[in-house]
Amino acid sequence: MxxxxxxxxxxxxxxxxxxCFDREGSVINxxxxxxxxxxxxxxESIAAAADVRxxxxxxxxxxxIAGADITGFxxxxxxxxGAIQAVFADANKVMNAxxxxxxxxxxxxxxxxxxxxxxxxxSADCRVVSTTAQLGFPEVKLGLVPGFGGTVRLPRxxxxxxxxxxxxxxxPRNAEAAKAAGVADEVVAPEALREAALALLRKAAAxxxxxxxxxxxxxxxxxxxxxxxxxxxxxxxxxxxKAGVNKHQPAALAAVELIARSALLHRQAALELExxxxxxxxxxxxxxxxxxxxxxxxxLKKRAKERAKNARSLGKAAVLGAGIMGGGIAYTGAxxxxxxxxxxxxxxxxDIGLAEARxxxxxxxxxxxxxQQRADGVLASIQPQLDYSNFDTVDVVVEAVVEKLEVKxxxxxxxxxxxxxxxxxxxxTSSLRIDDLCVTLQRPENFVGMHFFNPAPLMPLVxxxxxxxxxxxxxxxxxxxxxxxxxxxxVVKDGPGFLVNRILxxxxxxxxxxxxxxxxxxxxxxxxxxxxxxxxxxxxxxxxGMDTANHVFRIISxxxxxxxxxxxxxxxxxxxxxxRLGQKNGVGFYRxxxxxxxxxxxxxxxxxxxxxxxxQRGAQQLALEQIVERMMLPVIVEAAWCLDEExxxxxxxxxxxLLLGLGLxxxxxxxxxxxxxxxxxxxxxxSDRHATLGKHFVVPASLREKAxxxxxxxx
Numbered sequence: 001m002x003x004x005x006x007x008x009x010x011x012x013x014x015x016x017x018x019x020c021f022d023r024e025g026s027v028i029n030x031x032x033x034x035x036x037x038x039x040x041x042x043x044e045s046i047a048a049a050a051d052v053r054x055x056x057x058x059x060x061x062x063x064x065i066a067g068a069d070i071t072g073f074x075x076x077x078x079x080x081x082g083a084i085q086a087v088f089a090d091a092n093k094v095m096n097a098x099x100x101x102x103x104x105x106x107x108x109x110x111x112x113x114x115x116x117x118x119x120x121x122x123s124a125d126c127r128v129v130s131t132t133a134q135l136g137f138p139e140v141k142l143g144l145v146p147g148f149g150g151t152v153r154l155p156r157x158x159x160x161x162x163x164x165x166x167x168x169x170x171x172p173r174n175a176e177a178a179k180a181a182g183v184a185d186e187v188v189a190p191e192a193l194r195e196a197a198l199a200l201l202r203k204a205a206a207x208x209x210x211x212x213x214x215x216x217x218x219x220x221x222x223x224x225x226x227x228x229x230x231x232x233x234x235x236x237x238x239x240x241x242k243a244g245v246n247k248h249q250p251a252a253l254a255a256v257e258l259i260a261r262s263a264l265l266h267r268q269a270a271l272e273l274e275x276x277x278x279x280x281x282x283x284x285x286x287x288x289x290x291x292x293x294x295x296x297x298x299x300l301k302k303r304a305k306e307r308a309k310n311a312r313s314l315g316k317a318a319v320l321g322a323g324i325m326g327g328g329i330a331y332t333g334a335x336x337x338x339x340x341x342x343x344x345x346x347x348x349x350x351d352i353g354l355a356e357a358r359x360x361x362x363x364x365x366x367x368x369x370x371x372q373q374r375a376d377g378v379l380a381s382i383q384p385q386l387d388y389s390n391f392d393t394v395d396v397v398v399e400a401v402v403e404k405l406e407v408k409x410x411x412x413x414x415x416x417x418x419x420x421x422x423x424x425x426x427x428x429t430s431s432l433r434i435d436d437l438c439v440t441l442q443r444p445e446n447f448v449g450m451h452f453f454n455p456a457p458l459m460p461l462v463x464x465x466x467x468x469x470x471x472x473x474x475x476x477x478x479x480x481x482x483x484x485x486x487x488x489x490x491v492v493k494d495g496p497g498f499l500v501n502r503i504l505x506x507x508x509x510x511x512x513x514x515x516x517x518x519x520x521x522x523x524x525x526x527x528x529x530x531x532x533x534x535x536x537x538x539x540x541x542x543x544x545g546m547d548t549a550n551h552v553f554r555i556i557s558x559x560x561x562x563x564x565x566x567x568x569x570x571x572x573x574x575x576x577x578x579x580r581l582g583q584k585n586g587v588g589f590y591r592x593x594x595x596x597x598x599x600x601x602x603x604x605x606x607x608x609x610x611x612x613x614x615x616q617r618g619a620q621q622l623a624l625e626q627i628v629e630r631m632m633l634p635v636i637v638e639a640a641w642c643l644d645e646e647x648x649x650x651x652x653x654x655x656x657x658l659l660l661g662l663g664l665x666x667x668x669x670x671x672x673x674x675x676x677x678x679x680x681x682x683x684x685x686x687s688d689r690h691a692t693l694g695k696h697f698v699v700p701a702s703l704r705e706k707a708x709x710x711x712x713x714x715x
Contacts, residue, residue, distance in 0.1 A: 002045045004038035009046060015053040016201060017046050022060035029061050031116040031148075032069035033087075036094050039120075043097045054205040055105045056197055057124055063111025065120060067138070068147075073291045074714070077282045084282055088147045088275045095149050096267075099123040099218065104204035104211040108197035109133050110190060114172065119146060122153035122183075125204065125211040128197040129175045129184040136172035140251040142294060143287030143667070145258060147278040152270040155263050156218045158182040160229050163259050164236040168252045222263040233260035248532050248667040249286045285677050289669025292714060293659065296652040300490065303653075304483050307491075310476035312422060314484065318343060318394040319353075320415055321401035322384070327353025328456035329398055329428065330382050331360050332485045335457075339381045341390060350384040357382055360457050388418040396481050398450055400428040403551070405436060412447070413440040424477045426450035430501060431555045434467030434494040444469040448478050451498060453661050461660035462487045467494045490657045493647045496559025497552070499654065500661040503642065503671065505556040505564055506634035506696040508549070511537035512570040513693060514630060515612060518620035521571070521589055522604060527627040532665025537631070538571075538589035539602065542582030546575045563641075563695040574611055632674070633686050634696045639671035640703045643713075651713040672713040680707035 001009040006023040021029040105124040113135045137146050155163040162181045178184040188196040204211045237256045245252045258277045262270035319330045322344035330340045344350050364370040438444040449465025462482040482489035492499040525536025541549045557566045582588030583600045592600040648654045655670020668674040675683050684707045690697040
């Protein structure tokens, strides 16, 4: 009947028609403009055919439909309000046409039915779902709401309460949950899916149940009192706020308001309200950033996969230096299936490392993610030892000893002598240059940086640092190893601070300048936390540890003495001189006492103000916007310099490193995405206003050129 590149229709027995999604050249089905056009044409051909008794909607892929083609969103969202609304109005006409076919329709859902995929399924009269299926609306995770009628059809198929919960959370549901909610009519084994869907279609065509009545309910307002709808929406909104949703990511709360309002409307008016809400969110900062993050994640996965083609085999690994960090790295590798030798010169450090592994395994067992048997097996695959026995059997060594140049050089030379000639040796350093560390090595081409962020099991980023003599095979092998751990590896060039800590340094320099200029450190923390950071800079120094922070900032500042120069004395040095290390010893900028759960709870310490007074030039109050501008501009400036100097290959990788390694607010999309949002001409104007504060406020010439040409970092 119809044959396209993503959809085909064909006659079945009993005058039924099958509409099958089978996207050419792809392992998944997804909606783009071409697929919607094909769906319209296929639907029109079915509606025009004589004697059709029913329609079976299927997928030839392992999953049903994964949702919309996100790659087209940035260009669409940059267009006019009218253009966006027109696209979704046309899409809804197609979904309406499916819903309005003059015969019963049944969808067979296998695998994922997400976003637009579930919206299409809701346009049908009945849904038969495989036991392996996952259904949901993840749009809020992209800063959006469903746009193909999901907020309209789900409350009429299931309930308002189900719709509020599914859409505001963005979490997928399994088949049984879909059945319980009324989204699925039947749940069957994958091998029985097609026949079960056909059997239900036969019943509908034979009039054994009233599919027309079901359809009619989807055209009218929800049959529920407005006061009841308002009450459940209010309760959901409160839960959303309690979960930490804030003004910077408005999609979840916008969805709650939309669903409560549209439930009281007929189909067309409700669809128009959905399109208005979608368009408003699509033109906001959060959606632009979250969509870009999604696309960047896909790019990073693709590049890691391509690099892994040049990697050496990975059978067994070793971690050199135990303690909390080494134990965390060993656990992370072992938990993903790589046996690990854990070596230290002190039994006490080995005990600490194994305790760290037990802690994380215990949490997984308690949460039901691991069985005790599986946890015991993971722990058994970590071999603690005080010597180098069996190091000649490992493919990768991760060195995680103390952050001292001579100690690391000595240990690296030792381990190279006892490993195979093709083994890759990686150093987990946060500040020491790879080229400085490899001078004692005979095979520097097999040496690479592998910078984990603390705590290693939880932080998703690994910086893979390429030294001047590092081979592509070494980089590829560590990228593959990091990926096998479930991490996001980003390859960066060797240099002071590499990428993330280098960009963090001018941020902290600006913090210390603000304190010097008389701004309350608590006010700075509050401003940056309201801006979206998980913690302000003073609090962050306390968490990192004042000694660690001072060490890293000193090395990086020394590496860029012209642009990242520290004052002779600053707030971090004062805290360190007073032995106020932060959470390590209970006092830093703040004072810490354990809460009932044993976690450090901060409180303001008046003594901090007295210690800082000698540094300060009086007292000064700045508006939140002024504090944010002075804190964030140096981040943009240094990010631009890093891109110019090819520390990292692209804006995508740079911004993802900051999001994953620093906790930069997601709604910003990263430093360079944030610069694009502000407008590069505005960034240049800010730079000119603050240039007297230091060269870390002065944008590079490349950024000025982009601004003059009206360009962006993300074209």
